[in-house]
Amino acid sequence: MISFQHSVQTTASPEKVFRIYENVKGWKDWDKGLKDSRLEGALEAGVRGTVVPAGGPAIQLEIIEVIKDQSFSDVSRLPLCLLRFDHSLKRAGPSTEITHKVTFTGPLSFLFGRIIGNKMRKSLPETMAGLKKRAEQP
Numbered sequence: 001m002i003s004f005q006h007s008v009q010t011t012a013s014p015e016k017v018f019r020i021y022e023n024v025k026g027w028k029d030w031d032k033g034l035k036d037s038r039l040e041g042a043l044e045a046g047v048r049g050t051v052v053p054a055g056g057p058a059i060q061l062e063i064i065e066v067i068k069d070q071s072f073s074d075v076s077r078l079p080l081c082l083l084r085f086d087h088s089l090k091r092a093g094p095s096t097e098i099t100h101k102v103t104f105t106g107p108l109s110f111l112f113g114r115i116i117g118n119k120m121r122k123s124l125p126e127t128m129a130g131l132k133k134r135a136e137q138p
Contacts, residue, residue: 002113005086005101006124012135014089014096018069020134021087024049030130033123039063043072051076056116059083081106098135100128 010017020026027037032054039049045066052058064084065073071088086101102120104113 001103001105002109002117003101003103004117004121004124005099006128007097007099008128008132009092009095009097010132010135011095012132014091015069017089017096017098017131017135020131021072027051030134031127032130033120033127049074078106078108078112080108081112082109083112096135098128098131100124 020030022043024037024039024043028034034051035054036052036058037049039047041047043063043066045063047063049061049063050058051061059076061074061076063072063074065071069089071086073084073086075085076083082105084103084105086099086103088099088101090097090099102117102124104117
């Protein structure tokens with residue numbers, strides 16, 4: 001298993017950040033590592049979709065858990081590897097802590113963790129800064 005995460009603090013409420021998550025087509029506006037993203041429905045457990053990383057092939061995903069205004073998780077199935085993204089929002093006084101966690105599990109997690117995980121790990125702070133900036137816009 002390979003796992004890493006990054007957190008940022010924002011003045012935006014958890015509800016405002018969650019609205020940004022719900023606008024899946026708009027993810028590329030704050031995540032420069034994405035070329036496109038879409039779901040076949042609302043941001044709800046069981047809904048499937050696709051993300052297209054900049055410079056990479058389309059990846060199928062499935063939303064597996066949603067707690068409105070608090071968190072959501074999605075998974076992508078790679079050959080002999082499961083890629084999981086956990087997105088969580090926690091009110092911390094007057095601010096909100098946003099955490100994104102990436103986890104690779106399965107027999108080939110070591111390989112995918114190196115091939116795409118290293119790039120994700122390096123870009124995660126920039127992605128989070130983009131989300132924070134978007135959330136703090138009036």
